[in-house]
Amino acid sequence: MIDVNVTKTLQGSIGEMELDVALSIKEHEFVAIAGQSGSGKTTLLRVLAGLENANGTIKVSNEIWLDATNSLATQKRGIGFVFQDYALFANMSVEENLLYVQKDRQLASHLLELTGLGELRKRLPNTLSGGQKQRVSLCRAFMKRPKLLLMDEPLSALDPSMRSKLQHDILALHKEFGTTTIMVSHDPSEIYRLASRVVMLNQGKIVQDGSPKDVLLKTQGSQKFSLTGELLEIIKADIINIAIVAIGQQIVEIVLDEEEASTFVEGEMVHVSTKAFAPSLSHL
Amino acid sequence: MNHIKAVVTKIETIDYLSVVSFEADNQPLRMMALGLNVPIEVGSKVTLGAKATNIALAKNLSGMISMSNQLNCVVEKLNKGSLLCSVKLSFNDSILESITTLASALEMDIEVGDKIVALIKASELSVLELES
Incomplete structure (x- = not known):
């Protein structure tokens, strides 16, 4: 010991x-x-x-x-x-x-x-x-x-x-x-x-x-796939909104509804999370 | 993100995997989860979340379907875009939103006041918050 x-x-x-x-x-x-x-x-x-x-x-x-x-x-x-x-x-x-x-x-x-x-x-x-x-x-x-x-x-x-x-x-x-x-x-x-x-x-x-x-393991409530990133921009497309988020060296897109989109400010740090069941893996 | 207030009624766990049952205004719900880092137990009050794009809609639903979560709702509002359609539903005291293709909404002839079932897979429901 x-x-x-x-x-x-x-x-x-x-x-x-x-x-x-x-x-x-x-x-x-x-x-x-x-x-x-x-x-x-x-x-x-x-x-x-x-x-x-x-x-x-x-x-x-x-x-x-x-x-x-x-x-x-x-x-x-x-x-x-x-x-x-x-x-x-x-x-x-x-x-x-x-x-x-x-x-x-x-x-x-x-x-x-x-x-x-x-x-x-x-x-x-x-x-x-x-x-x-x-x-x-x-x-x-x-x-x-x-x-x-x-x-x-x-x-x-x-x-x-x-x-x-x-x-x-x-x-x-x-x-x-x-x-x-x-x-x-x-x-x-x-x-x-x-x-x-x-x-x-x-x-x-x-x-x-x-x-x-x-x-x-980074978690958000019961969501097991959680990353931290910077919200770069929210783009409106038809009736939905697409958040562009920089995570490390990568940029990802997340679909938001109208109400969600209105609560975020470009430039703020955000958690990107989803259930472990949703993401898929593929070979590089 | 849609918020649904619910009470935990059952927790079944095998290894790292759990299936949690809830009740939201007399309607049963079920969620798949890996681990349970939120300290819930039977009787816990929680806020469940489901993305608007993960809620499917059904009218005159019959037959068997593997959707664990079937919530009886009434259409409150429609916002038709060029390709997509947002359908706001009243579920007891709360409002849920489903985003579907405009084509589906038109095929189903969804109108304000329609009785409709909101469908959410157990893997797409998550616990957002535990109420203290």
């Missing part, structure tokens, strides 16, 4: 903000920390890693990592850390990057084979693709057989097909090593595939904590 109860004053974009998080995480759990940028996700991860100070306590199994008098050094916490930007040693080969952490050739070899990097062991990091570099960095994080794996948006710099391969590797390693994993992410598909629990932060506080489906 990991028990975290920490506070820290942060300089946010709109002035000071108090990070105030109390959280219990079971062994072997895969937890995603989600929230908008500036909500304190990365700071929380860095506090867990011992890379930043905070007030309060962190207890992992029976070990005290942080209390009023002590803060255990990062290298003594038995953690693995995967950063968004790989953080590999450029002058060391793939294998040397792993062995630098722990001189265990057998484990290094096992990890590289497991993630399909066996043939690249002698290569230098700058000759690898982004996905390969991140796999090296993932393997390296496992060289100390960490009790706790911390990942800060590990896949955000990768393209979608590489993301899905790495998600597979992450899950495989998480299971094989029986690690407890905490991942900062704002990608709903990544959270849904990997995590069994999502903790949503807003302004440094936990605002939601539950299963990915419960936390991430």
Whole structure:
């Protein structure tokens, strides 16, 4: 069990903000920390890693990592850390990057084979693709057989097909090593595939904590298909009205009746929702 | 969006899927739903919603039809466009709107004062609000 109860004053974009998080995480759990940028996700991860100070306590199994008098050094916490930007040693080969952490050739070899990097062991990091570099960095994080794996948006710099391969590797390693994993992410598909629990932060506080489906599914009443967008225009066509709404990179049209149309103002933010029974899927 | 005030009379759930029955002024209604994130129970008062384009109309309806929701209404107002027609219906104390093609409205010879049945599939009815 990991028990975290920490506070820290942060300089946010709109002035000071108090990070105030109390959280219990079971062994072997895969937890995603989600929230908008500036909500304190990365700071929380860095506090867990011992890379930043905070007030309060962190207890992992029976070990005290942080209390009023002590803060255990990062290298003594038995953690693995995967950063968004790989953080590999450029002058060391793939294998040397792993062995630098722990001189265990057998484990290094096992990890590289497991993630399909066996043939690249002698290569230098700058000759690898982004996905390969991140796999090296993932393997390296496992060289100390960490009790706790911390990942800060590990896949955000990768393209979608590489993301899905790495998600597979992450899950495989998480299971094989029986690690407890905490991942900062704002990608709903990544959270849904990997995590069994999502903790949503807003302004440094936990605002939601539950299963990915419960936390991430946007609903409007009993309507299960709900997106947020900007109302660009309402066009009248015969006796009906067509609302043009921008959602992300796309524009959609929604038919409104006269009365509904009169209640909306162009430019306002709106929910677009329908029952889960109505939309259809087709192949791209 | 049409609003229909109703009371929950029955909730049947299997796995993530539910069928909820309601009563609106002595007329039964049924809704299919995935999960029920609105905390309703038998006796809850709710506002149901159905889009005007999802309401079909029938006159002299007979035979069997798989539309769970058949509301007896009276035509209050017609707004005929060039292609479509808006039909306003009084359903007890509320007004429902159905948008149909003008051709259908003409074929059915819909006129103000007609008794008409508004048809809504169970999958097209949703809970908009739970009344406290």
